[in-house]
Amino acid sequence: MKPIVRIHDLYVARVVLVSVLAVWVVLVGLDALMAGVNEISAVGQGDYTYMSAIAYILQTLPRRAYTMFPTAAVIGSLMGLGQLAATSELIAMRALGLSRTRISISVALPLLLLTGLMIVNGETLGPMAQRSADTMKSAARSSNMIVGRYSGLWAREGDTFLYAQSGQERPGGGRDAIELHDVRLFEFAGDGRLESVAHAQTAEHGAEGWTLRDVQRTWFEPRAVTRTEALEEHWASQLDASTLAASASNLWRPRYMTASDLRAGIEYRHRNQLDATEFEEHYWGRWFYPLNVLALCLAAIPFAFGSLRSGSAGMRLFIGIVFALGFWLAQTQIVKLAAVYRLDYRLAYLIPPAVMLVISWSLFRRRSG
Numbered sequence: 001m002k003p004i005v006r007i008h009d010l011y012v013a014r015v016v017l018v019s020v021l022a023v024w025v026v027l028v029g030l031d032a033l034m035a036g037v038n039e040i041s042a043v044g045q046g047d048y049t050y051m052s053a054i055a056y057i058l059q060t061l062p063r064r065a066y067t068m069f070p071t072a073a074v075i076g077s078l079m080g081l082g083q084l085a086a087t088s089e090l091i092a093m094r095a096l097g098l099s100r101t102r103i104s105i106s107v108a109l110p111l112l113l114l115t116g117l118m119i120v121n122g123e124t125l126g127p128m129a130q131r132s133a134d135t136m137k138s139a140a141r142s143s144n145m146i147v148g149r150y151s152g153l154w155a156r157e158g159d160t161f162l163y164a165q166s167g168q169e170r171p172g173g174g175r176d177a178i179e180l181h182d183v184r185l186f187e188f189a190g191d192g193r194l195e196s197v198a199h200a201q202t203a204e205h206g207a208e209g210w211t212l213r214d215v216q217r218t219w220f221e222p223r224a225v226t227r228t229e230a231l232e233e234h235w236a237s238q239l240d241a242s243t244l245a246a247s248a249s250n251l252w253r254p255r256y257m258t259a260s261d262l263r264a265g266i267e268y269r270h271r272n273q274l275d276a277t278e279f280e281e282h283y284w285g286r287w288f289y290p291l292n293v294l295a296l297c298l299a300a301i302p303f304a305f306g307s308l309r310s311g312s313a314g315m316r317l318f319i320g321i322v323f324a325l326g327f328w329l330a331q332t333q334i335v336k337l338a339a340v341y342r343l344d345y346r347l348a349y350l351i352p353p354a355v356m357l358v359i360s361w362s363l364f365r366r367r368s369g
Helices: 007-042 050-059 061-086 089-095 100-123 125-141 241-251 259-271 277-287 289-305 313-340 345-368
Strands: 145-147 153-157 160-170 177-188 194-206 209-220 225-235
Touching: 007 050, 007 061, 007 100, 050 061, 050 125, 061 089, 061 100, 061 125, 061 289, 061 313, 089 100, 100 125, 100 289, 194 225, 259 277, 277 289, 277 313, 277 345, 289 313, 289 345, 313 345
Parallel strands: none
Antiparallel strands: 145 153, 153 160, 160 177, 177 194, 194 209, 209 225
């Protein structure tokens, strides 16, 4: 009985794997380098030092690897197959009776393995490390602020502690504006005694401080506990809204969440009649991630049997970049149009890889004819 995986499959898979890994390292390194340059502007804010910036970049590497993998896969595949084409090894394989489909399967083997690893990374290490990096950065820039994975956001001003379950930034005339949801204020006396606990549905930051809406406050007196309610209260706080906004955006950025967190966020917003568009966009993007990788690479493979055989490494790199960039631009625009016209995101994410697969199939037929 002949083995399912033959030696030529392993050989093609090894060449493609080495090429993809090399391109991947370069792309992630460039992305990290550019991010490091941007982080320099934050050095000096609070306790945020150059070593803190380096630690931040290192912790974001798993997330950057996840983001860069589709581009590295298509460029690396073309570089590896181009190398085999340039040395006439693909011609030799074809002369032995190997079909283009069989060679494509050999290319897909390492890509399936790496894609599986990236899916696991995107649901575990990537978001966890990114959140840890954001927490470290926020804590270094402001000693009175803590961003927790499961505990929301905590901030302190004097003897008052603020807790917010969720929040979002709002555009506001060039100023840092933020709206927090499900807010609690714990106010302590100078001797450490809890004076009051206030629960507000929302807290909005404006030019004159914070405005609390739908407030229920409990007062703890030496011999009694009283409760008051107000539709609106003003909180004259000097809490740094810019740092709080940055921390809140880091905590609740949908693109850095796991699929389960995104799903929970969608359900929460639907229950409370809030806009869940951004969460749905990234949620379905996670589901179509593996299809995007395979569609991109399969659409590019036919070029290895034609123009790449006599082309240089520069041509292979150029074709790979064109495929990756064109696919990314097309999918981004289609997804944005889906958001504007309230179309199903599943359809928006399905169209680009489907078009790529049709292109791949037609090119295979033409080159086989």
